Amino acid sequence: MSEPGAKDRTIAAHAGNHPHEHQGVVNPPVYRASTVLFPTVQELRERYGRKYEAITYGRDGTQTHRALAEAFTTLEGSERALVLPSGVAAVATALLGSLNPGDHLLMVDTAYEPTREICEGFLRRIGVETTYYDPMLGAGVATLIRPNTKAIYMESPGSLTFEIQDIPAIVAAAKQAGCRTILDNTWATPLFFKPPRFGIDLAVYSASKYIGGHSDLMMGILTFPAALHKTLGKLAHGYLGHASSADDAYAALRGLRTLHARLTQHQATGLALARWLAVQPEVEQVLHPALPGTPGHEFWQRDFSGASGLFGFVLKPVAMERVDAMLNGMKLFGMGYSWGGYESLMIRADLKSSRTAKPWHAVGRTLRISAGLEDPDDLIADLAAGLARLHGN
Numbered sequence: 001m002s003e004p005g006a007k008d009r010t011i012a013a014h015a016g017n018h019p020h021e022h023q024g025v026v027n028p029p030v031y032r033a034s035t036v037l038f039p040t041v042q043e044l045r046e047r048y049g050r051k052y053e054a055i056t057y058g059r060d061g062t063q064t065h066r067a068l069a070e071a072f073t074t075l076e077g078s079e080r081a082l083v084l085p086s087g088v089a090a091v092a093t094a095l096l097g098s099l100n101p102g103d104h105l106l107m108v109d110t111a112y113e114p115t116r117e118i119c120e121g122f123l124r125r126i127g128v129e130t131t132y133y134d135p136m137l138g139a140g141v142a143t144l145i146r147p148n149t150k151a152i153y154m155e156s157p158g159s160l161t162f163e164i165q166d167i168p169a170i171v172a173a174a175k176q177a178g179c180r181t182i183l184d185n186t187w188a189t190p191l192f193f194k195p196p197r198f199g200i201d202l203a204v205y206s207a208s209k210y211i212g213g214h215s216d217l218m219m220g221i222l223t224f225p226a227a228l229h230k231t232l233g234k235l236a237h238g239y240l241g242h243a244s245s246a247d248d249a250y251a252a253l254r255g256l257r258t259l260h261a262r263l264t265q266h267q268a269t270g271l272a273l274a275r276w277l278a279v280q281p282e283v284e285q286v287l288h289p290a291l292p293g294t295p296g297h298e299f300w301q302r303d304f305s306g307a308s309g310l311f312g313f314v315l316k317p318v319a320m321e322r323v324d325a326m327l328n329g330m331k332l333f334g335m336g337y338s339w340g341g342y343e344s345l346m347i348r349a350d351l352k353s354s355r356t357a358k359p360w361h362a363v364g365r366t367l368r369i370s371a372g373l374e375d376p377d378d379l380i381a382d383l384a385a386g387l388a389r390l391h392g393n
C-alpha cells in the first residue's frame with residue numbers, strides 16, 4: 001500500500017504490504033512452501049500460463065517473495081524483480097541472461113572481485129570474452145564496443161576504491177550500439193540512486209548488505225523491465241534452480257522498512273569518519289564519493305541523492321605489521337568480508353589481483369570502512385587509538 005506520487009520514505013514504509021489480505025496483520029506473513037495447490041484444472045492451466053508472475057511452485061517464490069519484489073520495484077521505479085539467494089546469484093543471473101557463447105562483455109575494472117571471477121572462470125569457459133574498462137572512461141567506453149559486444153556492466157562506486165562512473169555517458173554509448181546495461185547498485189540502494197531513471201536495463205543488489213542491514217541475511221535482488229520477466233525467471237528458477245527461503249524474504253522486507261532511517265545515519269557517520277580521517281597525518285587519501293578529490297565526485301553530486309556508509313582510505317607508507325597491529329586492536333570495528341550492517345567494520349583491501357585495465361598505484365595500504373550505527377565519537381576514539389598503534393603506541 002503506497003499512494004501514487006508517494007515519497008521514498010513513505011514507499012519504503014508501506015509498499016508491498018496489503019494487511020487486509022492477511023486479516024489485518026501488518027507485515028506480509030512468511031509463506032513457506034514447496035507445493036502449491038490449485039483448486040481446479042482450469043486455474044492450474046491459467047496460473048501456469050503466468051508462471052514466474054503467478055505463484056505455482058515454491059522454488060519460484062511465494063507471496064512473501066512477491067511482497068518484497070513489489071516493495072522493491074515500487075521504491076526503485078522498476079517493473080519487475082527476482083528475489084534470489086545471494087547477490088552473486090543476481091550478478092550471475094544478470095550476466096548469463098544477457099550473454100551467449102561468442103558474445104563480448106565490457107566489465108568495469110573496479111567490479112566486486114567475485115563478479116570478475118564469474119567472467120574469468122565461468123563466462124570464459126562458455127565462450128564469452130570480457131574486456132575490463134577504466135571506471136573513469138565515461139563516453140570513451142564507445143571505443144571498446146565491438147560488433148559482438150552485448151552488455152556493459154557497471155558498478156558505481158567501484159569496489160574498494162570508490163570511483164563514481166559517468167553512468168549517463170556510458171548508457172548513451174550502450175544504447176547507440178544496442179548493448180544491454182547492467183549496474184551493481186548495492187552501495188547506493190534504490191534510495192540514493194535509481195537505475196531506471198538513467199535508462200539502465202538490469203540492476204543487481206546484494207540485499208545481504210544495507211537491505212538486510214543486520215548482518216544475518218544472504219539475499220540478492222535483480223530488477224528489470226517486464227518484457228524480460230519470463231526469460232530471466234526461467235533462467236534463475238528453472239535452469240539455475242535458485243530458491244530462497246520465505247523467512248529470508250521476510251527479513252529483507254523488514255530491513256527495507258527501516259532502510260531510510262538506517263542509511264541516513266550510515267551516511268552521517270560515514271562522512272564524519274571520512275572527514276576526520278582526511279585530516280590525520282597518517283592518512284594519505286580518503287576515498288569517499290561525497291568528498292571532493294575522489295574520482296567521479298562530480299558525478300556523485302549530479303546523479304546520486306546520498307552516500308551510504310562504505311568508504312576507503314589510504315595510509316601513508318607504513319610497515320604491514322603496524323597496520324596489522326592497528327586492525328588487531330580495534331575495539332568497535334570488526335574485521336569481516338561484508339558491510340552494510342549496524343556494526344562497524346574495517347578491513348585491508350588487497351587490490352593487486354583485482355585491477356587489470358587501470359592498476360592501483362597507491363603507495364600506502366588501502367583500507368575499507370563500513371560505518372555502522374554506533375556513536376560516531378566512540379568510533380573516532382577507536383580510530384584514533386588505531387592510528388596511534390601505527391607508531392607502535
Ligand SMILES: Cc1ncc(COP(=O)(O)O)c(C=O)c1O
Nearest residue numbers: 086087088112184186206208219
Ligand atoms: C558490490 C557487491 N555486489 C555483490 C555482492 C555479492 O553479494 P552476496 O554476498 O549477497 O552474494 C557483494 C558482496 O560483498 C558486493 O559487495
